[in-house]
Amino acid sequence: MGHRVTSIHHFEDYKKAILEADCVMVGGGNTWHLTRLLHQHELIEPIRERVQNDGIPYIGWSAGSNVACPTLKTTNDMPIVDPLSFETLNLVPFQINAHYTELTLEGHGGETRQMRLGEFIIANPDTYVLGLPEGTMIRVEGDKYELLGIESPKCKLFKFGQEEQELTDLSGLTF
Known part of the structure; x- marks a missing residue:
C-alpha cells in the first residue's frame, strides 16, 4: 500500500x-493497560503535541x-492494571x-451499554459521549467531524439533560 509501519517497541527511545513519526497509529487491546504504558513512557504530551501542533495524522x-x-x-475494558491517570490524549x-x-x-x-453510558453522563454532566458501533469511524479535521462506515454509518450521542440521539451525520456538531 506504499506505507511502512514500524511498531514503537522496535525503538530504543x-x-x-514519536517526534520523528509521520503518523501515529494505535490499535486495540486493553485501554487500562495502554493508558498505563502511555503514562509510564511519558508519551501523552509528545503524541498530543505532534497531532495538534504539527498536524500529523492519528x-x-x-x-x-x-x-x-x-x-x-x-x-468497556476490564481494569486489569492501575492506569496511573485517567487522562488520555485529549485529541x-x-x-x-x-x-x-x-x-x-x-x-x-x-x-446494557445504554444504561452504563446514561449513568456516566449523570456523573459527568459536561461530557459528550459518542457510541460507535462496529464498522463505524469518525474522521476529524480541525473542528469538523465526519461519520464513516461500511454500511449506513450511525452512532449514538449521549449528553446529560438531552435525549439520546441516533446520528448519521456529525457535520453540525459542536462540542
Whole structure:
C-alpha cells in the first residue's frame, strides 16, 4: 500500500520515535493497560503535541480510539492494571464508547451499554459521549467531524439533560 509501519517497541527511545513519526497509529487491546504504558513512557504530551501542533495524522481503533478521548472513562475494558491517570490524549473533545451495541443477551440481568453510558453522563454532566458501533469511524479535521462506515454509518450521542440521539451525520456538531 506504499506505507511502512514500524511498531514503537522496535525503538530504543519512544519519545524520539514519536517526534520523528509521520503518523501515529494505535490499535486495540486493553485501554487500562495502554493508558498505563502511555503514562509510564511519558508519551501523552509528545503524541498530543505532534497531532495538534504539527498536524500529523492519528489513527486509532478500539483502545486506540478510547485513548484519543480526554479520559479512558468510557472504555468497556476490564481494569486489569492501575492506569496511573485517567487522562488520555485529549485529541477530541468528547468520549468514545467503541464497539457500542444495544443488543441484550437473553437472560442477562446486568446493565446494557445504554444504561452504563446514561449513568456516566449523570456523573459527568459536561461530557459528550459518542457510541460507535462496529464498522463505524469518525474522521476529524480541525473542528469538523465526519461519520464513516461500511454500511449506513450511525452512532449514538449521549449528553446529560438531552435525549439520546441516533446520528448519521456529525457535520453540525459542536462540542
